[in-house]
Amino acid sequence: MNTPIENKKFFLCYFESTRNCNINCRYCMTQSADPEKEIKGEELTTSEIKSLVIDEVKKYTPLSAIAFSGGEHLTRSDAMELLEYTADSGLWSFINTNGRLLNKKKVREIKKITDGKVVFAFSLNSISKKIHKWSRDDALRTVVKAAKVCASEKANFFFILTVSKSNLETLQETVDFLKKHKIPILRSPYVLRGKGALYPELRFDKIDMETIINPVLRDYSLSYISYTPFFASPEFLEEEWKKLDLSIEQFGCQAAKGFVGISAEGEVAPCVHLLDSEVSCGNIRDTPLSDILKNNEVIQNLQTRDKLKGKCGICRYKMTCGGCRALAYYETGDYLAEDPSCFFEPENQDTRSEHEDIHNKNSAEFIRFIKDQEPWSLLF
Numbered sequence: 001m002n003t004p005i006e007n008k009k010f011f012l013c014y015f016e017s018t019r020n021c022n023i024n025c026r027y028c029m030t031q032s033a034d035p036e037k038e039i040k041g042e043e044l045t046t047s048e049i050k051s052l053v054i055d056e057v058k059k060y061t062p063l064s065a066i067a068f069s070g071g072e073h074l075t076r077s078d079a080m081e082l083l084e085y086t087a088d089s090g091l092w093s094f095i096n097t098n099g100r101l102l103n104k105k106k107v108r109e110i111k112k113i114t115d116g117k118v119v120f121a122f123s124l125n126s127i128s129k130k131i132h133k134w135s136r137d138d139a140l141r142t143v144v145k146a147a148k149v150c151a152s153e154k155a156n157f158f159f160i161l162t163v164s165k166s167n168l169e170t171l172q173e174t175v176d177f178l179k180k181h182k183i184p185i186l187r188s189p190y191v192l193r194g195k196g197a198l199y200p201e202l203r204f205d206k207i208d209m210e211t212i213i214n215p216v217l218r219d220y221s222l223s224y225i226s227y228t229p230f231f232a233s234p235e236f237l238e239e240e241w242k243k244l245d246l247s248i249e250q251f252g253c254q255a256a257k258g259f260v261g262i263s264a265e266g267e268v269a270p271c272v273h274l275l276d277s278e279v280s281c282g283n284i285r286d287t288p289l290s291d292i293l294k295n296n297e298v299i300q301n302l303q304t305r306d307k308l309k310g311k312c313g314i315c316r317y318k319m320t321c322g323g324c325r326a327l328a329y330y331e332t333g334d335y336l337a338e339d340p341s342c343f344f345e346p347e348n349q350d351t352r353s354e355h356e357d358i359h360n361k362n363s364a365e366f367i368r369f370i371k372d373q374e375p376w377s378l379l380f
């Protein structure tokens, strides 16, 4: 079916191309918590990925990137072919990687086949070697070395920082280090997906959020993508953001707005953290991705945010934040429930957060950065 392109905004399809990995992190969300329990279905083949993922994403909007993740995408025998196909289709690739298979030669090769339309995303959980290693099954030097290779080869990269109780004590120094080097970060909230369910005690709570996580993130403008709670004002979104004509819709939760997740077997969820859960939006082997994005009820509910419940439903920041839908789901079983990590207590939609000014100010700084700085200026 030929669905017309309606979305003119930047869109990131987070695709876990395989569950296979060359390391074995203790709480990995893509591995089953019960090794006896088989994950249903075969992984998508090369031709399925080309037609059902890449072509469909392009159809939805050519202003897109595919974030190849896993498992470890680079362990797939067709990893390079898929990156090349993505670039030939005019799309950008992100490679979310543990960095183990990267060296100068590989980075050069990837840059060449993608025509430079590639961004590496390295997982780094702490600047403390011990704390990083505890969660990552690998030494800190692996990602640091891979990032240095990217820097010397002028390849784009940033870090993904998974926040859990295990790395809170070094969050400030880790972010300070990345800030010193002006490296953007994306925070991944620890969730009970996959082997994550084995460590419920690692979930952070609203006190951690109020006293550590939000203060650290809100002070660093290059972390301003997709985290909650986020207090940029709705007026800022209306007045400043729209004026800039950016192709990203907003800050805060991106689930189903600028972002969806697809599993190795083709399941779609509004956020990668919600894959393998009941919040499935269907399988691309049965329904084209562009149809799912257009017609699925879960996707629509999250795009409009009309049905958000609890304090997220009455909040002034409903559209600029929206609350983490994954944290809401793992806490209550309901993806529309309020974000359990939010410390803001709105009485009604006029209640303002004391942190609104700093979020507005740093949001403006973040916008300036992505407007001026490649590759972001080319993407957004």
Ligand SMILES: C[S@@+](CC[C@H](N)C(=O)[O-])C[C@H]1O[C@@H](n2cnc3c(N)ncnc32)[C@H](O)[C@@H]1O
Pocket: 021, 027, 028, 029, 030, 069, 070, 071, 072, 073, 096, 097, 098, 122, 123, 124, 160, 161, 162, 188, 189, 190, 191, 192, 193, 195, 196, 197
């Ligand atoms: C599953 S890994 C796959 C990509 C690549 N192999 C790597 O190690 O970065 C993608 C990201 O998910 C994060 N992650 C893994 N388990 C998680 C969990 N239970 N909750 C939240 N994030 C998690 C990792 O820290 C990593 O940044």
Ligand code: SF4
Pocket: 188, 189, 226, 227, 228, 252, 253, 254, 255, 259, 271, 272, 273, 323, 324, 325, 326, 327
């Ligand atoms: S549900 Fe939203 S805020 Fe939570 S991890 Fe996914 S995109 Fe980010």
Ligand code: SF4
Pocket: 228, 229, 230, 311, 312, 313, 315, 316, 317, 318, 321, 322, 323, 324, 338, 339, 342, 343, 344, 346
């Ligand atoms: S109540 Fe919900 S929408 Fe409002 S700031 Fe908190 S998490 Fe965000």
